[in-house]
Amino acid sequence: MNNLFLAATLQSGDYIGFTFFLGSMAMLAATVFFFVERSNVSAEWKMSMTVSGLITGIAAVHYYYMREVWVTSGISPTEFRYIDWILTVPLMVVEFYLLTKVNFQKLVWASIVMLVTGYFGEAGIGPLSPALWGFLSGVAYFYIAYDVVAGEVGTAAAAAGGKIANANTLLTRFVIIGWGIYPLGYLIGTADGQWYSFMAGLVDADMRDLIYNVGDAINKIGFGLVVWAAAKDS
Numbered sequence: 001m002n003n004l005f006l007a008a009t010l011q012s013g014d015y016i017g018f019t020f021f022l023g024s025m026a027m028l029a030a031t032v033f034f035f036v037e038r039s040n041v042s043a044e045w046k047m048s049m050t051v052s053g054l055i056t057g058i059a060a061v062h063y064y065y066m067r068e069v070w071v072t073s074g075i076s077p078t079e080f081r082y083i084d085w086i087l088t089v090p091l092m093v094v095e096f097y098l099l100t101k102v103n104f105q106k107l108v109w110a111s112i113v114m115l116v117t118g119y120f121g122e123a124g125i126g127p128l129s130p131a132l133w134g135f136l137s138g139v140a141y142f143y144i145a146y147d148v149v150a151g152e153v154g155t156a157a158a159a160a161g162g163k164i165a166n167a168n169t170l171l172t173r174f175v176i177i178g179w180g181i182y183p184l185g186y187l188i189g190t191a192d193g194q195w196y197s198f199m200a201g202l203v204d205a206d207m208r209d210l211i212y213n214v215g216d217a218i219n220k221i222g223f224g225l226v227v228w229a230a231a232k233d234s
């Protein structure tokens with residue numbers, strides 16, 4: 001059987017599998033939208049639109065692979081997941097730079113720390129427990145959230161005012177609420193044998209992928225739409 005037929009092995013009732021398919025299609029559609037709309041915004045917003053399209057485009061390709069892993073093996077595609085994130089999350093940070101022109105190096109490093117420690121925790125690599133890796137990841141996450149709300153980026157956006165400030169406020173909501181749901185998926189997925197193993201009793205460990213899939217769709221497409229709306233407004 002070739003891959004085309006394997007893709008058809010999505011089982012009825014495999015709701016998590018559904019979200020992998022939905023994810024790949026939604027990311028693809030969003031990518032087309034952002035690149036087409038790029039020609040309908042003024043020059044200073046074109047780079048932001050390009051980055052929005054890259055974020056969903058990279059995710060669309062990863063979702064294609066993740067869907068394949070899921071429907072053929074039922075295994076959580078942790079490696080593809082984190083490779084996607086390590087490419088797309090720094091690009092999301094770049095969106096803040098394109099709005100505010102505040103140097104983005106610290107935020108890019110923080111996002112890399114957040115994701116590498118998260119990967120070690122999920123893959124069970126290195127000397128720390130998943131809880132400790134997750135804690136380190138959480139510290140980096142809070143640093144990013146603080147910076148975009150009240151740190152350098154937040155201050156610069158407020159000073160710029162107008163649609164820059166508005167767009168920044170909307171993006172920070174995604175970071176606080178939208179990104180905030182990922183640790184929940186992490187706790188569910190790594191609960192087995194940990195002190196928070198009660199989480200495993202509440203929901204199936206597979207729910208991790210449902211949370212990540214829904215989170216990615218909201219955050220990646222939502223980020224791009226905020227940028228697009230601000231650009232259309234100009």
Ligand SMILES: *C/C=C(C)/C=C/C=C(C)/C=C/C1=C(C)CCCC1(C)C
Nearest residue numbers: 118134137138141179182183186219
């Ligand atoms: C498009 C992908 C996005 C926006 C991914 C964001 C991922 C996170 C904000 C992950 C955060 C994590 C923690 C804060 C602690 C536990 C480990 C992670 C990596 C799940």
